[in-house]
Amino acid sequence: MRKWLLIAAGVACGLLVLAAAVAWFTLSATRYVPPFYQEALQMDRRRQEAACDRMEQKSAALVSDVNTSDRWQATFTQEQINGWLAVDLVKKHAGALPSGFSEPRVAIEPDQLTVACRYRQGAWDTVLSVSLDAYVTEGNQLALRVRGAWAGAVPLPLEDILEQLIGAANEAGLRASRKQIEGDPVILVSVPPPKDSGRKVIEVQSVQLRAGEVFLSGTTRTEPPAPR
Numbered sequence: 001m002r003k004w005l006l007i008a009a010g011v012a013c014g015l016l017v018l019a020a021a022v023a024w025f026t027l028s029a030t031r032y033v034p035p036f037y038q039e040a041l042q043m044d045r046r047r048q049e050a051a052c053d054r055m056e057q058k059s060a061a062l063v064s065d066v067n068t069s070d071r072w073q074a075t076f077t078q079e080q081i082n083g084w085l086a087v088d089l090v091k092k093h094a095g096a097l098p099s100g101f102s103e104p105r106v107a108i109e110p111d112q113l114t115v116a117c118r119y120r121q122g123a124w125d126t127v128l129s130v131s132l133d134a135y136v137t138e139g140n141q142l143a144l145r146v147r148g149a150w151a152g153a154v155p156l157p158l159e160d161i162l163e164q165l166i167g168a169a170n171e172a173g174l175r176a177s178r179k180q181i182e183g184d185p186v187i188l189v190s191v192p193p194p195k196d197s198g199r200k201v202i203e204v205q206s207v208q209l210r211a212g213e214v215f216l217s218g219t220t221r222t223e224p225p226a227p228r
Helices: 002-030 035-041 045-068 078-086 088-092 158-171
Strands: 071-077 101-109 112-121 124-136 141-151 176-181 184-190 200-210 213-222
Touching: 035 101, 035 112, 045 071, 045 078, 045 088, 045 213, 071 078, 078 088, 078 101, 101 200, 124 200, 141 158, 158 176, 158 184
Parallel strands: none
Antiparallel strands: 071 213, 101 112, 112 124, 124 141, 141 184, 176 184, 200 213
8 A cells, every 4th residue: 555655656757747847847948938029029119119100101091092093002021110109109009009918029921920918917927929821812801710819829729819810900990800711711891981981992902921020002992972
């Protein structure tokens, strides 16, 4: 009997050590910070402000072109987007992020967009990141194909993240839905018409993720009045 007790105690101690090792490894993995995110946070403040100003100028020009031109296009760089997130998002839209989320940044590679942010809630202190591919469907919808999500270096289940993304899009006045493509979840976002657009129809023809930038192009047309 004593021999079996010693064996059981040894097995229990081994399991405890294994559980502690797994917990330590998991905790360490959640502390991982993606290199692009660390680099984006360390950008010089003046450089952030200059990039933010450029982002604002190009956004205003794009809105004007969409409303006044038949064809339009624009390119936004990773640095300009991160500058806006670091400056204007904090100053003008401080309440836009859910509780616990802060300092969002992006990395843009060919056919891949990675969005990361700091998440602090209770004992949690980690960097959450989501990897996406973006393109336009034939129905004039923006499709976001979700490739994966992580807390530090630990993969996360996608279901809750998808529901939050869809909920945030709908709260912002966008019509969002989801489907599956080759096992990957895809969020579909309808492109809304501009305010006071009359009978203008906006069609986004291309969204291209390139090295360090995103390219948009499309058309705006005016539908003839309906026959009496």
